[in-house]
Amino acid sequence: MVDVAIVDYGMGNLRSVHQAVHKVAPDASVCVTDDAKIIAAAKRVVFPGQGAMRDCMRELEARGLRQTVLDAARTKPFLGICIGLQMLFEHSSEGDVPGLGVLPGEVVRFASGLTDEQGGKLKVPHMGWNRVHHADHALWNGIEQDARFYFVHSYHVQPSDAALAQATSDYPTPFVCAVAKDNLFAVQFHPEKSAAAGLKLLQNFINWNPA
Amino acid sequence: MLAKRIIPCLDVTAGRVVKGVSFVELRDAGDPVEIAKRYDDQGADELTFLDITASSDDRGIIFRIIEQVAEQVFIPLTVGGGVREVQDVRNLLNAGADKVSINTSAVVNPQLVADAASRYGSQCIVVAIDAKQTAPNKWEVFTHGGRKATGFDVIQWAKKMQKLGAGEILLTSMDQDGQKRGFDLALTRAVTDALEIPVIASGGVGNLQHLADGVKLGGADAVLAASIFHFGEYTVQQAKLHMAAQGIEVRL
Numbered sequence: 001m002v003d004v005a006i007v008d009y010g011m012g013n014l015r016s017v018h019q020a021v022h023k024v025a026p027d028a029s030v031c032v033t034d035d036a037k038i039i040a041a042a043k044r045v046v047f048p049g050q051g052a053m054r055d056c057m058r059e060l061e062a063r064g065l066r067q068t069v070l071d072a073a074r075t076k077p078f079l080g081i082c083i084g085l086q087m088l089f090e091h092s093s094e095g096d097v098p099g100l101g102v103l104p105g106e107v108v109r110f111a112s113g114l115t116d117e118q119g120g121k122l123k124v125p126h127m128g129w130n131r132v133h134h135a136d137h138a139l140w141n142g143i144e145q146d147a148r149f150y151f152v153h154s155y156h157v158q159p160s161d162a163a164l165a166q167a168t169s170d171y172p173t174p175f176v177c178a179v180a181k182d183n184l185f186a187v188q189f190h191p192e193k194s195a196a197a198g199l200k201l202l203q204n205f206i207n208w209n210p211a
Numbered sequence: 212m213l214a215k216r217i218i219p220c221l222d223v224t225a226g227r228v229v230k231g232v233s234f235v236e237l238r239d240a241g242d243p244v245e246i247a248k249r250y251d252d253q254g255a256d257e258l259t260f261l262d263i264t265a266s267s268d269d270r271g272i273i274f275r276i277i278e279q280v281a282e283q284v285f286i287p288l289t290v291g292g293g294v295r296e297v298q299d300v301r302n303l304l305n306a307g308a309d310k311v312s313i314n315t316s317a318v319v320n321p322q323l324v325a326d327a328a329s330r331y332g333s334q335c336i337v338v339a340i341d342a343k344q345t346a347p348n349k350w351e352v353f354t355h356g357g358r359k360a361t362g363f364d365v366i367q368w369a370k371k372m373q374k375l376g377a378g379e380i381l382l383t384s385m386d387q388d389g390q391k392r393g394f395d396l397a398l399t400r401a402v403t404d405a406l407e408i409p410v411i412a413s414g415g416v417g418n419l420q421h422l423a424d425g426v427k428l429g430g431a432d433a434v435l436a437a438s439i440f441h442f443g444e445y446t447v448q449q450a451k452l453h454m455a456a457q458g459i460e461v462r463l
Contacts, residue, residue: 013304013331020285051332112407116212123409123432125334125378129214129256129462148214148462150287152334152378170212193287193309195251 003028004206005042007069007084009059010034011051017081020192021046024203036068044206045072047186049083053107053155054095056083066100073102073184079205080186085179086157088186094155103179105159116172125154126171132189134167134178139185139204147197149189151177156188183210214462215426216256216433217450218289218411219440221246224264226272230438240441244279250440251284253447256462258284259312259381259435262292263356274306281307291339291381295320300327304335312381314339315354318361321375328376337411338377340365342398343385350398357385365398366405373408380406381435384414391417391438399429411435419445419453426459 004021006014014032021030031038039045047069049056060066072078073088080088089099092107099107114122129148134140149169156175159165166185167178177188185205191198221228221243228246229237240246247258258280262273270293277290290303291312300311317324317338328336341357342350342365350365361368369380382402384395394412403410412431416422416439425434439445451461 011332013307013309013335015305015307016281016285016309019282019307023285050334051330120430121403122213124407125409126213127334127379127409128216128433130212151213152287154333172212190287193285195286199285 001041001043002031002038003042004030004044004046005039006030006032006046006048007039007065008032008034009056009063009065011049011056011059011083013050014048017046017048017192020199020202021206024199025206028206034063034065036065039065039068039072042076044077044079046079046081047073047084047087048081049087051083052094053083053086053092053099054097056087057097057099060087070100070102073100076183077205077208077210078184080184081192082153082188082190085186085188086155088184089157089159092155102184103159103164103181104161105157105164107155107157109155110171114172122172125152127152130169130171130189132167132169132177135165137166137180137185138208139180139201140166141204143197143200149191149194149197151189153188212460214256214460215431215454217422217447217461218257218259218433218435219250219255219447220259220261220413220435220437222261222263222437223273223276224262225269226276228441229263230441243276244283246441247280247284250447251286254451254462255286255447256433257287257289259289259291261312262290264292274302277303277306277308289337291337296323297326297330300331304331310335310337310379312337312339314341317372318352318354318363321371324372324377325375328378333376333378336377337379337381338372339381339383340369340372341383341385342395344395344398348397348401350401353385357388366401369402369406373406377408379409379411381411381413387415388413390415393417393421394425394429394431394434396424396429399425399431403430403432409433419450422450423454423457423459426454427457
């Protein structure tokens with residue numbers, strides 16, 4: 001039984017996620033896998049995602065991992081990252097595609113033509129280091145309020161249950177960039193690429209024992 | 212709000228970081244892994260590696276460097292140089308790169324940008340454009356390290372790359388590169404105003420004010436520099452403090 005399974009459904013590079021988890025938990029067994037049995041038996045599951053949500057959903061289905069991911073999201077410490085967050089919701093306007101429906105809400109695109117306070121153009125994708133304003137949750141332990149994390153995305157989640165939100169970021173108006181429910185936590189940014197703050201969040205996930 | 216990014220650039224050949232003036236007179240700047248760690252400690256927002264290896268025998272070296280850096284540095288890594296096909300993109304991502312920069316091959320085969328973006332996502336595809344001014348407010352795309360003219364207008368080319376799926380543009384002024392007189396601000400402004408995707412300004416940084424000007428006057432989303440950091444003139448932290456003092460949002 002592995003301590004941490006990182007779900008690999010063929011979308012993008014999971015090496016950096018693996019390395020970052022290994023860095024904060026050098027003694028834990030960490031494995032990047034598409035094997036449903038290994039994921040089902042793992043103590044914790046990380047669910048990353050890159051690229052377009054339609055492709056991610058298709059590849060997840062093609063590997064027969066939908067039910068495995070749904071089960072993990074409901075039963076054990078589970079961390080969604082980027083598209084791995086978006087896929088937990090009911091529907092995405094990116095390609096008009098249904099998600100896994102673990103959480104209620106939509107995934108929508110940032111409007112084009114956004115500007116900042118000085119009238120500067122805000123580009124899409126939202127790419128770079130933005131401040132994260134967080135609520136109280138074990139995964140934020142030791143992380144400064146408004147710490148910066150690395151984002152790269154053009155779509156963001158809109159939970160229909162406001163109680164799910166665990167953090168917001170501004171671009172230029174606030175959007176939800178982290179959600180939690182029971183044993184599940186998911187973030188829009190990339191903790192594996194967010195230097196010390198990101199490693200701290202991953203460490204908190206490794207130490208997290210949801211009731 | 213989103214911070215403007217400072218990106219140190221490491222030109223790598225035969226396993227060493229080098230820096231030259233307008234692609235000639237290369238000077239050794241040290242070991243890439245050590246330099247990457249130093250910039251990470253100084254608060255660099257990302258790192259860009261350009262493999263300028265001339266010999267195909269040495270191609271494998273960049274993979275080992277990226278693997279080593281990715282084990283120790285947890286910020287985004289971009290790698291460019293010699294990317295010709297989707298398999299090259301895949302190999303670099305597997306070595307630990309987060310983004311791959313495509314330059315000459317985008318001109319030779321624009322479909323590569325579309326194929327790589329659709330396979331791995333726009334977030335990891337950077338198109339590098341080397342621009343030379345040909346007339347007032349007019350710039351042309353060059354390839355092969357600035358030696359070969361393409362006849363393409365930079366603005367039109369950048370828009371085409373955005374449409375094909377580039378997630379970001381790395382824009383280098385061949386006129387300014389290595390001159391230490393600052394970015395070509397008119398070029399930077401023209402490209403960033405024309406695009407929806409982020410633009411990294413590159414080429415010509417000689418002091419910290421040049422970085423601030425790239426953002427404030429050029430409208431760049433990120434600024435890239437090499438020699439001012441490599442030879443200890445300034446640290447990344449100093450650059451950020453200088454920009455912050457002028458009201459630019461940075462990650463400190």
